[in-house]
Amino acid sequence: MRKMMSVLIIVCMLASTAVLFAAGQEEGSKGPVELTYTTWMTKGEDKPWIDAFNAANDDVIVKMDMLEGGKYPELIRTRVLANDMPDVMMLMGNQIQEFSREGYLADITDTSAAKLQSSTPMAADYNSRDGKVYGLNITGGFMGHVWYNKKLFSDLGLSVPETMDEFWAVCEALKAADKDPMLLGGADTWTYKMLRFASWTTFADPAMKATGFGDIGEALYNGADVAEVYRGHAEFIDEMVKKGYLIQASLTTTWPQSSQIFVDGNVGMFPQGPWMATLPEVVAADPDKFEMGVFAMPIENEEGKRYVIATMDRFMGVSSKSDNLDASMDFFNFVTSDESLIGYLEPQGLTTLLDLDYELPQTIIDFKKMVTGEKYTAVPYVFPTPAAWENQESQMPKNIQSGATVEQALTEIKNYYLDGKETIKF
Amino acid sequence: MKQLLRKKDKDYYWALLAILPVLIFFIFFLLYPQIINLRYSITNYDGFSKDFKIIGLSNFARFFKGIDPKGIVSFRNTLTFSFFSLLFGIPLQMVLALTFYNGVKGNAFFKGLFYVPSVISLVIISVAWNNILQYRGLLNRLLEMVELAPFDWLGSPKTAMGCFIFINAWQFTGYGTIIYLAGLSSIPEEILESASMDGAVGLKKYFYITLPLMMHSITIGLFMGLTGSLQMFILPFILTGGGPLNSTITFAMNIYNNAFIMQRFGYAAALSIIFTLFIGVVTIFQMRFTRKREVSY
Numbered sequence: 001m002r003k004m005m006s007v008l009i010i011v012c013m014l015a016s017t018a019v020l021f022a023a024g025q026e027e028g029s030k031g032p033v034e035l036t037y038t039t040w041m042t043k044g045e046d047k048p049w050i051d052a053f054n055a056a057n058d059d060v061i062v063k064m065d066m067l068e069g070g071k072y073p074e075l076i077r078t079r080v081l082a083n084d085m086p087d088v089m090m091l092m093g094n095q096i097q098e099f100s101r102e103g104y105l106a107d108i109t110d111t112s113a114a115k116l117q118s119s120t121p122m123a124a125d126y127n128s129r130d131g132k133v134y135g136l137n138i139t140g141g142f143m144g145h146v147w148y149n150k151k152l153f154s155d156l157g158l159s160v161p162e163t164m165d166e167f168w169a170v171c172e173a174l175k176a177a178d179k180d181p182m183l184l185g186g187a188d189t190w191t192y193k194m195l196r197f198a199s200w201t202t203f204a205d206p207a208m209k210a211t212g213f214g215d216i217g218e219a220l221y222n223g224a225d226v227a228e229v230y231r232g233h234a235e236f237i238d239e240m241v242k243k244g245y246l247i248q249a250s251l252t253t254t255w256p257q258s259s260q261i262f263v264d265g266n267v268g269m270f271p272q273g274p275w276m277a278t279l280p281e282v283v284a285a286d287p288d289k290f291e292m293g294v295f296a297m298p299i300e301n302e303e304g305k306r307y308v309i310a311t312m313d314r315f316m317g318v319s320s321k322s323d324n325l326d327a328s329m330d331f332f333n334f335v336t337s338d339e340s341l342i343g344y345l346e347p348q349g350l351t352t353l354l355d356l357d358y359e360l361p362q363t364i365i366d367f368k369k370m371v372t373g374e375k376y377t378a379v380p381y382v383f384p385t386p387a388a389w390e391n392q393e394s395q396m397p398k399n400i401q402s403g404a405t406v407e408q409a410l411t412e413i414k415n416y417y418l419d420g421k422e423t424i425k426f
Numbered sequence: 427m428k429q430l431l432r433k434k435d436k437d438y439y440w441a442l443l444a445i446l447p448v449l450i451f452f453i454f455f456l457l458y459p460q461i462i463n464l465r466y467s468i469t470n471y472d473g474f475s476k477d478f479k480i481i482g483l484s485n486f487a488r489f490f491k492g493i494d495p496k497g498i499v500s501f502r503n504t505l506t507f508s509f510f511s512l513l514f515g516i517p518l519q520m521v522l523a524l525t526f527y528n529g530v531k532g533n534a535f536f537k538g539l540f541y542v543p544s545v546i547s548l549v550i551i552s553v554a555w556n557n558i559l560q561y562r563g564l565l566n567r568l569l570e571m572v573e574l575a576p577f578d579w580l581g582s583p584k585t586a587m588g589c590f591i592f593i594n595a596w597q598f599t600g601y602g603t604i605i606y607l608a609g610l611s612s613i614p615e616e617i618l619e620s621a622s623m624d625g626a627v628g629l630k631k632y633f634y635i636t637l638p639l640m641m642h643s644i645t646i647g648l649f650m651g652l653t654g655s656l657q658m659f660i661l662p663f664i665l666t667g668g669g670p671l672n673s674t675i676t677f678a679m680n681i682y683n684n685a686f687i688m689q690r691f692g693y694a695a696a697l698s699i700i701f702t703l704f705i706g707v708v709t710i711f712q713m714r715f716t717r718k719r720e721v722s723y
Contacts, residue, residue, distance in 0.1 A: 006440060013447035074686035077473060102475055187560065189667055251581035251670065252560035261562070388688040395669070402583060402670030415495055423472065423689045 185258030203232020217383025265289030473691030609643025
């Protein structure tokens with residue numbers, strides 16, 4: 001009896017082990033095809049795409065996975081390693097390079113999206129490899145927006161600064177009025193990038209010129225002195241921190257918290273991307289406390305020149321490893337049709353390099369006018385630098401705000417770059 | 427004799443059959459990945475490209491030669507975190523265990539209260555504490571209410587690690603308390619009574635009678651605390667990202683960063699092997715130390 005019980009228990013345990021293995025291997029069930037789409041738009045910005053496609057297709061269901069933006073590259077990479085790659089993905093610039101190089105992206109050369117992109121050489125080149133197209137650049141344009149609270153400025157008798165002296169005066173006036181001059185959602189480290197975009201290029205120009213390369217990433221890769229490329233920006237951050245203009249709360253406030261604090265009316269300036277223009281909290285803000293305006297940082301180099309970054313932000317690709325490649329391509333073609341792209345870009349107030357005609361929010365139009373005027377020169381930042389570099393670029397100002405000296409911060413970023421350079425592949 | 431031997435063989439095979447499922451699990455989910463990991467540790471695999479080659483022990487040399495910008499600092503942070511977590515955590519757990527052992531009003535309620543944090547996901551704990559400790563968080567608001575200046579608990583390199591040590595001690599106090607309480611409860615009353623009759627009271631009784639008799643619980647509690655604290659990852663990953671100024675980056679975080687951000691998967695594999703061996707050595711010494719001091723009756 002005891003032996004029979006033992007046999008029964010052992011058989012059950014073996015059977016359950018076998019079932020566990022089998023569960024992992026289970027292939028396609030009956031019913032609609034299921035696709036996975038991943039994005040870092042955690043406020044549901046991509047949901048209208050998904051809903052529209054699902055409504056129009058009975059035989060395919062797209063499920064959206066929203067992953068944290070700051071960790072998006074490594075989260076996708078772990079899924080690739082685990083053989084759990086999404087079918088269609090929003091991607092960051094360097095991911096397009098990496099994924100297409102390793103054969104993880106499907107060829108989309110013959111799609112209407114690729115044809116649309118072909119009229120923008122910068123985007124077309126970036127998304128191509130060996131004559132084939134592997135990704136679509138969706139958003140791009142100028143970066144470096146410094147959003148400000150028009151209502152607060154008006155209450156304090158302040159105007160948009162046109163010079164750095166005026167900028168410092170605005171910061172001091174806000175601080176004197178017991179308002180926070182500038183806030184970042186620095187717990188999400190990527191938000192420091194927005195302040196860097198607003199201020200960096202002009203500072204970096206001399207060091208870049210020494211290499212002869214016009215793209216910052218390319219200049220860094222080809223020998224630009226890392227410390228000198230970042231020095232001006234580091235000194236700017238140091239001054240902002242020491243004078244209390246970039247408030248201490250920036251270090252531990254998250255991005256969602258920071259945007260809400262900004263629209264609640266106690267923060268003067270908020271460097272962020274163009275997506276600010278149509279954020280729900282901005283739209284719903286109390287007009288007695290908040291009205292949003294935008295300006296470009298009036299930082300000039302010794303020659304009186306000002307620079308602004310032009311870059312590409314969101315990309316989309318289809319996994320070549322998808323179990324349902326045809327359905328994935330159908331979804332890709334659906335969301336990248338002209339009509340669908342406009343339906344995506346316009347409500348969010350996003351700019352694109354694609355030849356699409358739609359309305360932009362007035363603030364975005366104002367910023368574009370500012371930086372395409374005579375005062376500013378656009379500098380491309382599209383060279384595929386590794387995610388590790390980008391991570392450290394945003395960490396550097398955070399280190400200064402945490403107490404590092406400018407030299408300590410520059411030494412760390414320089415060592416990091418030189419150490420990480422060997423990991424770059426093309 | 428032959429019959430006796432045959433019976434012994436039969437028992438052996440039945441025992442083998444009984445552990446077969448667990449053995450399969452161990453081989454496929456623990457041993458095999460370790461072998462694969464060992465293979466990657468001697469390559470320049472970036473975690474992505476199919477194009478990689480064997481580079482010998484270069485990855486191990488990278489750590490021991492201090493080439494990794496965050497190698498030594500992450501190791502030091504890990505030791506600091508572990509040391510202070512145990513230094514504050516274990517005495518606290520013992521005091522609570524003694525308190526519960528001696529009986530206190532609402533014993534069951536307080537036991538549950540202290541134990542609950544240890545069953546909550548560390549991710550949820552991290553998010554909750556972030557809302558308390560961030561500059562505009564609950565703690566600073568309370569300080570401002572009593573007219574004290576706010577402090578950047580997570581943004582200052584002087585206090586960020588201290589916050590983690592506190593959170594870790596808070597979360598696992600109940601867990602350790604239960605282990606030590608079980609140890610106390612296993613000591614026969616007669617031994618403690620006779621010790622009292624012989625004049626052993628207070629701290630003397632605790633250190634010379636109680637502690638040695640519950641040393642087996644300390645072996646377990648210390649082992650769990652040591653291995654858990656050395657592998658700390660979630661708290662710094664969510665709360666500070668390893669900052670400020672690398673003051674909270676742990677060894678486990680450095681492994682993760684190298685594998686998935688720096689694209690040095692081979693090096694991360696080497697780090698994980700170094701770390702496994704280190705934890706193994708430390709726990710061997712720990713168990714030898716505590717087991718020598720275990721007393722049976």
